[in-house]
Structure formats: structure tokens, C-alpha cells
Amino acid sequence: MTVTEAPSEGMTISAAAEASGLSVDTLRYYEKEGLTLHRPERSSSGQRRYTEQNVAWLGTLVMLRRTGMPIRDIKKFVELYRVDGSEADRLAILEAHRRHVIEELAEVQTHLEAINRKIDYYNEKVMGR
Structure with a gap:
């Protein structure tokens, strides 16, 4: 996955899904499970808006999942990633x-x-x- 340039207002969840190769449902699941580095911002209408950094991180998640890393281990990795x-x-x-x-x-x-x-x-x- 290559990082797609996000517009200044951010990407919609469907655009982020397309850019990452994940489904919208998977993106929502990853967010619910705490696998994203931070929750995407919301537009004034409440829609998720993904930044380039969000989409780049999704690439890391995709890579880890494709190697067969279990979600529980990815979750530990993400939690640690947030700790200096x-x-x-x-x-x-x-x-x-x-x-x-x-x-x-x-x-x-x-x-x-x-x-x-x-x-x-x-x-x-x-x-x-």
C-alpha cells in the first residue's frame, strides 16, 4: 500500500478503506479495538476524516495482519507504540x-x-x- 495524499479536510472512511485495501467494516473494527494510533477526526456532520498519518498507519496494520500476526499481538504493539x-x-x-x-x-x-x-x-x- 502506498500512502495516498489526503485532502486538507481528510479522507472519508470509504476513501481510506480504498487507499488501505481494507473494508469500511474492518476500519471501524480496528478503530473500536484501539488498533489505530488515534481516532480519526470527525467532520462537522460527524463523518470520520482520515489524515495521511492515519492511512500510513493502516498500512502498518495491513502488513502485520498479512504476516499472520494475531489481533491481540497487534493491539499490544499499538499500545506500546503510544509509549515513548x-x-x-x-x-x-x-x-x-x-x-x-x-x-x-x-x-x-x-x-x-x-x-x-x-x-x-x-x-x-x-x-x-
Whole structure:
């Protein structure tokens, strides 16, 4: 996701959803769960208005979710992000998640190797290779 330039009055929730690749419902959920750095401002009519900083942060959330980080861990990370001097704790969360992702990659690699063995077996049966 690239940061989209927000107009001075901010982006609507649907524009922020489009820019972040998230649904409007997901944006509302993230806000309700405290995953946004701060709540978006509201227009005089009460509509959410997302700044470039809001949308950039959504990119961080998208990246963390796509790596499979659970919402509870993202929530801890966001809470720590708001605290000056919490870099070591944030680093620990990311390092723990990296270990988990590496374990998952190893498991998927094992599954891929098993599939490749089966493909080789059937190629030999079918094609006489």
C-alpha cells in the first residue's frame, strides 16, 4: 500500500478503506479495538476524516495482519507504540512473531516437499518419467 495524499479536510472512511485495501467494516473494527494510533477526526456532520498519518498507519496494520500476526499481538504493539521508550518491548513482539513465521514457513516447506514427492511419483506413473 502506498500512502495516498489526503485532502486538507481528510479522507472519508470509504476513501481510506480504498487507499488501505481494507473494508469500511474492518476500519471501524480496528478503530473500536484501539488498533489505530488515534481516532480519526470527525467532520462537522460527524463523518470520520482520515489524515495521511492515519492511512500510513493502516498500512502498518495491513502488513502485520498479512504476516499472520494475531489481533491481540497487534493491539499490544499499538499500545506500546503510544509509549515513548517502548522500542525494546515492540522489538520483542516483532522478534517473537518472526520466530513464529519462520516456524510456519518450515512447516509449509515440509508440506511442499511432500506434494513434490507425490507429483514426482505420479509423473513417473503417468508419463514413465
